[in-house]
Amino acid sequence: MLEKQTTVYENAVLIGIINREQPQEKVTEYLDELEFLTYTAGGQVLKRFVQRMEVPNPKTMIGSGKMAEVEAYVKEHDVGSVIFDDELTPAQQRNIEKQLRCKIIDRTSLILDIFAQRAQTSYARTQVELAQYQYLLPRLTGLWTHLERQKGGIGMRGPGETEIETDRRIVRDRISLLKKKLQKIDRQMETQRGNRGALVRVALVGYTNVGKSTLMNVISKSEVFAENKLFAxxxxxxxxxxxxxxxxxxxxxxxxxRKLPTQLVESFKSTLDEVREADLLLHVVDISHPQFQEHIASVNHILAEMGSADKKTIMVFNKIDRYEHETIEEDDLTTERTSKHFTIAEWKRTWMERVGDRALFISALNKENLDEFRHRVYKEVRDIHVTRFPYNNFLYPENLDEY
Structure with a gap:
């Protein structure tokens, strides 16, 4: 009889910094997300360390007192990884590793690690490998300093290169090779997109883990992998x-x-081209998440960077079955009413009114309000389609109910 395998999670601690740009509430939110990222990567968070400082320590990111506190905890609890929410410079990473003697990871390298785990196709693996090498290149000094072999003295003068220079050259050559490989695949995928004809293109976009793949499965009746983890x-x-x-x-x-590594944005160019070339975007939002408005802002920011902010977009608020709001007793005269007390109906009467009939509220998992969703998508796609093919608009009635 086969024994059931249990997942072994690596012990980790998280470190965040509070400053003017990142107040305590926002840092707590970022660390919540970082903990989910850690879980997705195969780690369990034992403790969080937070320090208030306006200017990060250029040598170790956090102050010496907090670093000593982290060091004592790491030794006592057999911590394998210390994960910083903000990106570390190569020098900071090297200095912290010397003191703590364990793996030092920042948010960027953690996301890259998750992408490496999740990449299934050759194309995705190539994209991730390129991003990892671009992240690694400036950090080679810290990893290979002990291998330097060029020294002065008798018999050691003249041309030659250190081990670190050899490693840098190998990595640069690999980056160049991967870029050429991706350019070739990008051209192939561009041809594939061109061969799809003039059909209207609709793209699902949104923050990670908002239910895009679940919605894809419901609409297209296909089996796209979906899981309650980041970057499934x-x-x-x-x-x-x-x-x-x-x-x-x-x-x-x-x-x-948030804080999506620039290396990934660059290497996933062709994946994002699906968004750039789409006629209609379905911006899926997890309305059950406490920070869903922050997520909307993050997605809109990335869309703007991609030059896709002005595309026709339908806001799709998903997971209404999981939405919960705090209640206030009628005789409670001290608690201030804020957005965390809003019902779904009340949310619809806020800024969401400004997106007019473009906002939808559904549950892809429980298939709630999907008829309304289909009607709206049909209407938007039809409007684009009949503009593109005016000679056959009689084939598609204005109202889906007329079929």
Missing amino acids: TLDTTVRKVVIGNLPFLLSDTVGFI
Whole structure:
């Protein structure tokens, strides 16, 4: 009889910094997300360390007193990884490693590690490998200093290169090779997109873990991998979908996240091209998440950087079945009413009114309000389609109910 395998999680601690740009409430929110990232990568968080400082220590990010506190905890609890929420410079990472004698990871390297675990296809693995090498290159000094072999003295003068220079050259050559490989694949994928014809293209976008893949499965009746972890989907999936008798292409894209590493944005260019070339965006939001408005802002910021902020967009507020709000007793005259007390109906009467009929409220998992969702998507796709093919607009009635 086979024994059931249990997942062994690596012990980790998190470190965040409070300053003018990152007040305590926001740092707590970032560390909540960092803990979920750590869990996704295979770690369990034992403790969080937070320090208030306006200017990070240029040598070790945090102050010497806090560093001593972290060092004592790491030794006592057999901690394998210390994870910083903010990106470390190569010098900071090297100095901290010397003192703590364990793995030192920042948010960028953690996300890269998750992407490496999640990459399934050759294309995704190539994209992730490129991003990892670009992140590694400036950090080689800290990793290979002990291998330097060029010294002065008799018999050691003249041309030659140190071990670290050799490693740098190898990494640069690998980066160049990966870029050429991706350019070739990008051209192939561009050709594939061109071969899809003039069908209307719809792309699912949104923060990571908001339910895009679940919604994709419901709409397209396909089996796209979906899991309650961050970055469950890396590879773009494109499906032909028919609502009524109106066909269009639907793509599920990689989820966005705050502080998304620039290396990943660059290496996942072709994946993001699905968004750039889409005619309609379905911006999926997890309304049950306490910081869903922050997530919307993060996604909009990345879309703006991609030049896609002005695309026609439908806001899709997902997971209404999991939405919870705090209640206030009628005789409570001391508690101030804020957005955390809003019901779904009250949210609809706030700024969401300004997006007019573009906002939808659904549960992809429980298939709530999907009829309304289909009607809206049909209407938007039809408007684009009949503009592109005016000669056959009689095939598609204005209202889905007329089929």
